Amino acid sequence: MIKPKKIKLKDGVRWEVDHYVSGRSSKRLRRRFTKKIDAEVYIKGLLKDNRPSNIDYSDEYKRTLKSEYDFWLTIRGREISPSHLRRVEGIISSVFNIYGDIRIESINNIFLANLRNDLAAKEYSPATINRWTSAITTVLNYSFKHNRISFNPCANFGLLNEVSEEINFWEEEEVKIFLQYANDEYQTQDRWVYLVYLLALNTGMRAGEVWGLKVKDIQFDRSLINIERQLLAIDRKVSSTKGKNIRKVPCNKKLKEELKNYIFLKRLEVNDFVFQTTTKTPIYHHNFRNRYFCKDLKKSNLRKIRFHDFRHTALTLMVEKGINLKVVQSIAGHADITTTMKYVHLLGSSVENVANSFELG
Numbered sequence: 001m002i003k004p005k006k007i008k009l010k011d012g013v014r015w016e017v018d019h020y021v022s023g024r025s026s027k028r029l030r031r032r033f034t035k036k037i038d039a040e041v042y043i044k045g046l047l048k049d050n051r052p053s054n055i056d057y058s059d060e061y062k063r064t065l066k067s068e069y070d071f072w073l074t075i076r077g078r079e080i081s082p083s084h085l086r087r088v089e090g091i092i093s094s095v096f097n098i099y100g101d102i103r104i105e106s107i108n109n110i111f112l113a114n115l116r117n118d119l120a121a122k123e124y125s126p127a128t129i130n131r132w133t134s135a136i137t138t139v140l141n142y143s144f145k146h147n148r149i150s151f152n153p154c155a156n157f158g159l160l161n162e163v164s165e166e167i168n169f170w171e172e173e174e175v176k177i178f179l180q181y182a183n184d185e186y187q188t189q190d191r192w193v194y195l196v197y198l199l200a201l202n203t204g205m206r207a208g209e210v211w212g213l214k215v216k217d218i219q220f221d222r223s224l225i226n227i228e229r230q231l232l233a234i235d236r237k238v239s240s241t242k243g244k245n246i247r248k249v250p251c252n253k254k255l256k257e258e259l260k261n262y263i264f265l266k267r268l269e270v271n272d273f274v275f276q277t278t279t280k281t282p283i284y285h286h287n288f289r290n291r292y293f294c295k296d297l298k299k300s301n302l303r304k305i306r307f308h309d310f311r312h313t314a315l316t317l318m319v320e321k322g323i324n325l326k327v328v329q330s331i332a333g334h335a336d337i338t339t340t341m342k343y344v345h346l347l348g349s350s351v352e353n354v355a356n357s358f359e360l361g
Helices: 036-047 065-079 082-099 111-119 126-147 173-186 191-203 206-209 253-266 285-299 308-318 324-334 336-346 348-357
Strands: 005-009 011-019 028-033 224-227 228-232 238-242 247-250
Touching: 011 036, 028 036, 036 111, 065 082, 065 126, 065 206, 082 126, 111 126, 173 224, 173 285, 173 308, 191 206, 191 247, 191 285, 191 308, 206 228, 206 285, 247 324, 308 324, 308 336, 324 336
Parallel strands: none
Antiparallel strands: 005 011, 011 028, 224 247, 228 238
């Protein structure tokens, strides 16, 4: 039976696990851990490994974090959505700058814990930290599953507890004040800025969906807008929308008039992005936020919220206006109605007011 052996080195105590890959005639492996629990987890993974003993792991020592990511990308990368793939690529490419050449035999739960601590020190959110560590564990678990490595170096590594995103939104009166301010501020020059605000607050579109919108997506005759694509903030590439399903959002009379006038004055073609740079590329949200949104938020003297909270505001007011929750779910693009229900909870006091004023029988 394999047991961890305590050894003393110049730099401290280590727990060593010495074993053969597949019988005494096979390659012998020796791994050391700073904590006994990590050595025990490693052994547990070995004992659970029921794969055939004739698998050759002779080149396992050559494996690096990058080599296993390349393998994952070649096979698994074809099966997932482009937007998700780009998010994972962005995270792992950042990891590669520091850890790309590290050998798999040097990766364990301590490695991941140290990485997590480094990210926390840089004030990354728990959700972002979990995405980093999950990206690594996903790749290495895939290699273990496909017999490229003889052990799972990420066995039993847990995730941080994530605090649910706080939902902020404006009341209807605040929305009116802001849109009036923007309407006055952008009468002729940069009128498109006002249109961006009007669009986001009336449809609940995400920022990436606003910047990915094309003229052909607007159905003026049906008062609808098709949401088919988004601009990814990570690499500024256009991709299919979250969930990969085309959905429709309402285009009311005021919004329709503004869009028609803007498209006519700008002489936009059907395949043009509605909001574009001088080179006809989509506008980058980070630039818009810094150049316009933050300034307008300050000058309007309203409660500070994020641009993404425009989406929360739109959906909350739809619920408050009594629009059927299934319709709001469809507009928002929520896969689960329970996600839409959170906007009902935000209106707790409003619901109580209904109880005091609405009575039948």
